[in-house]
Amino acid sequence: MTASYAHVDAEGNVVIPAEVARALGFEPGARVKLGRLPDRLVLHRPTNQLARIYVEPTTACNLQCRTCIRNVWDEPLGRMDGETFGRILEGIQALPAPPMVFFGGLGEPLLHPEFLDMVREAKRLDAPVEAITNGLLLDDARIEALIDVALDTLWVSIDGATPDCYADVRREGDLPRVIANLERLRDLKIQKRVTRPVLGISFVAMRRNLAELPEVLRLEHRVGARKFLVSNVYPHTPDLLTEILYRRSIGESLWSRSTIRLPRMDPEQTVAGILQNAMHGLYTPRLEGPEVLWPPDTCPFVSRGSTCVRWDGSVSPCLPLLHTHTSYLEHRLRSTGAYTVGSVRERGLQEIWMSPEYVALRRRLEDFDFPPCTACNSCEMADANQEDCFGNSAPTCGGCLWAQGFIQCP
Secondary structure (H helix, E strand, O other), rough: OOOOOOOOOOOOOEEEOOHHHHOOOOOOOOOOOEEOOOEEEEOOOOOOOOOOEEOOEEEOOOOOOOHHHHHHOOOOOEEEOEEEEEEEHHHHHOOOOOOEEEEOOOHHHHOOOOOOHHHHHHHHHOOOOOEOOOOOOOOHHHHHHHHOOOOOOEEOOOOOHHHHHHHHHOOOOOHHHHHHHHHHHHHHHHHHHHOEEEEEEEEEEEEOOOHHHHHHHHHHHHOOOOOEEEEEEEOOHHHHHOOOOOHHHHHHHOOOOOOEEOOOOOOOHHHHHHHHHHHOOEEEEOOOOOOOOOOOOOOOHHHEEEEEEEOOOEEEHHHHHHHOOEEEEOOOOEEEEEOEEEOOOOOOHHHHHHHHHHHHHHHHHHHHHHHHOOOHHHHHHHHEOEEOOOOOOOOOOOOOOOOOOOOOOO
8 A cells, every 4th residue: 555645734624635635536525424543534435426337237147046136036137238338338438537347236247248348348438347257157268358358357256165065055056167267267367468357256155165265265376366355145045044154243233342452463273263262252353454444334335436237227326226135134034125216228327326316315325324223123114125213214224234244245
């Protein structure tokens, strides 16, 4: 991390370097949230800067993963057409700076017949582009094309290090084939002397596969991955509810645990085991050195300046609100209704982004004035995202597992 410095002017105002202000979208009149710590301030990105667009090319997939939200919905499969994607490109061109474009959503992007062209068109606008895939369709032609169009980052979902564990989660999956595809990607990048696409691995942690996480991390280095993301499972079914790894943590916001400050140590198994036994659930660890400043009650989609475009052009504030679905919040079945703020087929992306409804929602999410439904979960209002006990109307986000740091997306 490169250090830069602000200064205090003669009137006592803090002046931020112009290049930092531009990078974070600090425009005149912007509302900037300050995070106050004992010895520092954290400046958050203004909520009016559109910095990331999630694009859902299709909801079709070539696998039947037990973790997928598609197991608990009743929607027809859809595919984004050229007109809709063209409206997204027009919206990107109208922005002050191109946002990052992330191809994902709730399907396999490589199943879209125009996927490579979509990446190519986004790159022509100088937008950083990332995509996520299960890796099964990464044949030689697609790998060559992704290298040639300079895709910035390719995320691959791998939830096990052995074929049996992997196929248990990603049903109909073929781990050896995925590994062979990633090794081919690694080798071709070396041959062409390029670094892109950077490879990232995404792992959904559950009781059934957690023991294989260390080996998946070793696999990451073997195939040349440079990024790694671990998320908890989002429980859509009673079976997945038994797989969660945060049953105790989900209620911690109801009380405050003591914190323990730890120095940086070598990550040896013996050290980790002793520290775990010493804390025994009574302390919240704070590691010295690089810190993660991502507290609870923080919407990661708002904090990153994100919006999401469904395959049909509908715009949602986050991935969980793209599609109506059910999930479990502890023992209670919860219905989450899709929530959209407009469609790129009817209005420009910037117009939707700056609409009064969307601006007000982002401010509400930044302040996060919602009840602690994930910890309380004791009334029927928590069974849906339509209203809550604070008087909020849809979408109500007190029960969001993303905002509490349990679920993560690239």
